[in-house]
Amino acid sequence: MAVRGSDALFTGTIDPQAHPFFAEIAHLRVSAHCLIRRDGEIVQYVPFDKRAWHAGVSQYQGRERCNDFSIGIELEGTDTLAYTDAQYQQLAAVTRALIDCYPDIAKNMTGHCDIAPDRKTDPGPAFDWARFRVLVSKETT
Numbered sequence: 001m002a003v004r005g006s007d008a009l010f011t012g013t014i015d016p017q018a019h020p021f022f023a024e025i026a027h028l029r030v031s032a033h034c035l036i037r038r039d040g041e042i043v044q045y046v047p048f049d050k051r052a053w054h055a056g057v058s059q060y061q062g063r064e065r066c067n068d069f070s071i072g073i074e075l076e077g078t079d080t081l082a083y084t085d086a087q088y089q090q091l092a093a094v095t096r097a098l099i100d101c102y103p104d105i106a107k108n109m110t111g112h113c114d115i116a117p118d119r120k121t122d123p124g125p126a127f128d129w130a131r132f133r134v135l136v137s138k139e140t141t
Helices: 005-010 020-025 085-101 103-107 129-137
Strands: 034-036 042-044 073-075
Touching (some): 085 129
């Protein structure tokens, strides 16, 4: 089975020899709680009750070091490429499950672009926050 670049990045196993860009980022220590691929597959890297390294230097509502108190869910794609229906559905399902365990999440959903605006742009202008919030608010069947 081939290891995808995102898996290698989030698990600290990126091969700096595989691509010139990988050599530039191999030293980074990056992880997310989970990644939702374009086809809707969810890959969990870090348990939700453990700290992941997704936010870096960040601040939310006056509190620094967002990695200490947040859950990082990454969406495969780019800031300008529309996210897929499968990604929205899975993101909403994961978020609803997390809200069941951590109710404060419901009023604190935000993007990297909001917690580290000088460094991060995701999920970007292609992400439909209104659509996501509607999906999260729907009752599970």
